[in-house]
Amino acid sequence: MAKYKGKFExxxxxxxxxxxxxxxxxxxxxxxxxxxxALKIILITLLILLIMxxxxxxxxxxxxxxxxxEEIKGDMTLTHTDLLEPEEIxxxxxxxxxxxxxxxxxxxxxxxPMIETDENVVNYLLIGCDSRDSGMAGRSDAMMVVSLNKxxxxxxxxxxxRACFVVFPEGLQYPDGMLNWAxxxxxxxxxxETIEMNFKIDIDHYVxxxxxxxxxxxxxxxxxxxxxxxxxxGYINTEVVxxxxxSGLQTLNGDQALAFARCRHAYEGDNDFRRTSRQRxxxxxxxxxxxxxxxxxxxxxxxxxxxxxxxxxxxxEIMAELVNVPEYAxxxxxxxxxPVENQAGTSFIGVMRKYGVEMYAIxxxxxxxxxxxxIKN
Numbered sequence: 001m002a003k004y005k006g007k008f009e010x011x012x013x014x015x016x017x018x019x020x021x022x023x024x025x026x027x028x029x030x031x032x033x034x035x036x037x038a039l040k041i042i043l044i045t046l047l048i049l050l051i052m053x054x055x056x057x058x059x060x061x062x063x064x065x066x067x068x069x070e071e072i073k074g075d076m077t078l079t080h081t082d083l084l085e086p087e088e089i090x091x092x093x094x095x096x097x098x099x100x101x102x103x104x105x106x107x108x109x110x111x112x113p114m115i116e117t118d119e120n121v122v123n124y125l126l127i128g129c130d131s132r133d134s135g136m137a138g139r140s141d142a143m144m145v146v147s148l149n150k151x152x153x154x155x156x157x158x159x160x161x162r163a164c165f166v167v168f169p170e171g172l173q174y175p176d177g178m179l180n181w182a183x184x185x186x187x188x189x190x191x192x193e194t195i196e197m198n199f200k201i202d203i204d205h206y207v208x209x210x211x212x213x214x215x216x217x218x219x220x221x222x223x224x225x226x227x228x229x230x231x232x233x234g235y236i237n238t239e240v241v242x243x244x245x246x247s248g249l250q251t252l253n254g255d256q257a258l259a260f261a262r263c264r265h266a267y268e269g270d271n272d273f274r275r276t277s278r279q280r281x282x283x284x285x286x287x288x289x290x291x292x293x294x295x296x297x298x299x300x301x302x303x304x305x306x307x308x309x310x311x312x313x314x315x316x317e318i319m320a321e322l323v324n325v326p327e328y329a330x331x332x333x334x335x336x337x338x339p340v341e342n343q344a345g346t347s348f349i350g351v352m353r354k355y356g357v358e359m360y361a362i363x364x365x366x367x368x369x370x371x372x373x374x375i376k377n
Contacts, residue, residue, distance in 0.1 A: 060315075060319050060322065061315060061319075063299075063302045063303075063306060064306070064315040064318055064319070065315070066302070066303070066306035066307050067306045067307070067309050067310070067311060067315075068306075068307060068308070068309060068310045069310075070310070071187070072187040072188055072208060072310055073187055074183070074184055074185045074186040074187045074190060075184065075185065076172070076173060076185055076186070078173070078184055078185065079173065080173075080174070080177060080178070080181060080355050080357060083139060083178075083180075083181055083184050084357065088357060088358070089356045089357060090353070090356050090357075090358070091356060092353055092356065093353070094353050094354050094355075095352040095353050095354070095361075098349055098350065098352040098361050099176075099352065099354055099361075101349065101361070102165060102176075102349065102352070102361050102362070103167070103176075105363075105364050105365070106167050106198075106364070108364070109198065109200070109364045109368070110167075110197065112200055112368070113200070114196065114200050114201070114202045115200050115201055115202065115371070115372045115375060115376070117147075117202070117375065117376060118151075120149060120150045120151040121147055121148065121149050121150075121151075121375065121376070122147070122148045122150075122204050122205075123145055123146070123147050123148075123201055123202060123203050123204050123205075123375070124145070124146045124147075124148065124203075124204065124205050124206065124207060125143065125144070125145055125146075125188070125191070125192060125195065125203045125205070125206040125207070126142070126143070126144045126145075126146055126206075126207055126208075126209070126283070127140045127142070127143055127183065127188060127191065127206060127207070127208040127209070128140065128141060128142030128143075128208075128209055128211050128214065128261070128279070129141070129183065129208055129209070129210060129211065130210070130211045130212065138183075138184065138210075139180055139183070139184055140162065140180045140183035140184070140191060140208075141162055141180065141211070141262075142159075142162075142211075142261070142276070142279050143159070143160040143162065143179065143180065143183075143191070143195075144157055144158060144159050144160070144279070144280065144283065145157075145158040145160065145195075145201055145203070145375075146158075146283075147375045148328065148331075149375075149376075149377075152377065153330075153331050153332065154331055154332045154333070154334065154377070155287070155328065155331045155332070155333045155334075156333075156334055156335075156336065156374055156375055156377070157280050157283060157284065157333065157334070157335045157336070158201075158335075158336045158337075158338060158371065158374065158375070159276035159277070159279065159280055159335070159336070159337045159338065160179060160195065160199070160338050161179070161272055161273070161276060161337070161338065161339065161360055162178065162179055162180040162272070163178050163179070163180075163272055163358070163359045163360050164178070164179040164198075164338070164339065164359065164360050164362060165177070165178070165179075165352060165354070165359040165360060165361050165362065166178075166179050166182075166194055166197075166198045167197065167198060168181075168182060168194055169182075169190065169193050169194060169197065172185050172186065172190070173185055174355070176354070177354065177355065177357075177359070178357060178359050179191075179194065179195075179198075182194040188206045188208060188310075188312070191206075192206060199338065199368070199371065200368060200371075200372075201371070201375070205311065205312055205313050205317075206311060206312055207309060207310075207311045207313070208309070208310040208311070209305075209308055209309055210308045211258065211261075211262075212308075213304070213305075213307075213308030214254070214257070214258055214261070214308075215253075215254025215255050215257065215258045216254055216304050216308070217254070217286075217301065217304055217305045217308065218252065218253065218254040218257040218258075218286070219253055219254040219304075220297075220300050220301045220303070220304040220305065221286065221289050221290070221293065221297070221301055222289075222293075222297065223251040223252055223253050223254075223257075224251065224252055224257055224282065224285040224286055224289055225249055225250070225251050225252075225285055225289075226249070226250060226252055226257070226260060226281055226282065226285055227248065227249050227250075227281075228245060228246070228247050228248065228249075228250050228260075229247055229266065229267075230247040231266035231267035231270070232247075232260065232263060232266045232278075233245050233246050233247050233250070234266070235259065235263050235265065235266040236252075236256050236259045236260055236263070239259040239263075240255045240256050240259050242255055243256065257282060260278055260282065261275075261278060261279050261282055262275070263275060263278060273337060276337055277335070277337065280335045280337075284333050284335070287328075287329060287333065288329065290325065290329060291325070291326060291328075291329025291330065292329075334374075336370075336371070336374045338362070338367055338371060339360050339362045339363070339367050340366060340367050340370050349361035349362065349363050
């Protein structure tokens with residue numbers, strides 16, 4: 001027993017002799033301990049969420065930093081002959097009467113207010129260009145205004161024909177001409193200014209994608225499904241060596257999708273109007289496909305797409321919208337072409353010529369109200 005001597009005498013382990021706390025005091029102590037544990041759990045959970053958020057932010061920033069932030073510059077020394085294929089230039093006389101009428105109509109158009117929308121509508125200008133040199137604009141053969149309406153949960157895609165006859169801002173090569181010349185001369189900013197002047201659409205942001213990278217983007221997505229006519233399938237098979245497609249619903253690879261987007265001679269009577277329709281179908285198919293991709297596929301897509309993209313959207317603005325992409329992919333999508341075309345020819349004045357180039361002279365009194373109704377619907 002000697003080895004225990006003094007252990008109890010010194011008061012060690014004698015707490016059982018102390019007065020026991022009341023039941024109320026015990027309950028209060030348990031609540032205090034429970035509250036401390038709950039607070040710790042909350043703090044730990046918040047810390048984990050913050051760490052996860054920081055990781056996601058770092059991950060997103062890593063990829064968004066791949067976006068080409070180099071300023072896209074135009075070339076003011078280019079003439080219209082530099083911007084067109086030789087077969088697009090004729091020696092036929094200018095259609096003077098139509099030119100005069102368009103200018104008269106524009107005098108009324110330039111006094112009109114911009115199409116009024118609220119904060120629920122965002123207008124993005126998508127530019128498909130063929131630039132071969134870093135930082136240079138090239139030609140904008142595809143121009144679409146994507147109007148995202150968060151209130152009606154709709155995406156409106158408006159194709160602007162590259163051959164629309166428009167009036168240019170002061171200081172460019174010519175006072176008027178083909179719409180896509182503006183991009184070649186002054187880059188996205190000049191193209192946006194031209195669109196706002198003529199079409200009265202308030203462009204919030206632009207995204208330019210190089211056509212040469214477009215096919216790689218489609219491949220990174222695993223292809224896109226598009227409904228083809230026999231003529232379109234035949235054209236694609238003539239232009240693209242790798243793989244054959246038939247009519248009906250087909251999954252197109254990058255080369256095939258690019259051929260489809262550029263096609264305007266698939267059959268007799270084919271034209272620029274149908275080409276822009278094909279481009280809108282491709283954009284719609286790609287939007288649908290993105291909504292179904294997994295994380296690995298999205299990562300591969302980002303690696304391919306972002307270096308080919310130029311935009312005025314900041315990383316913060318992009319990240320603010322990224323969380324909404326799955327929802328946007330479920331939105332109803334509709335399409336429109338400007339100038340509005342019908343068999344009677346009353347929605348645009350007709351084909352006109354200036355500088356030896358055929359262009360579409362737009363009937364603004366028909367097109368602008370139709371455009372406003374479409375975007376705001």
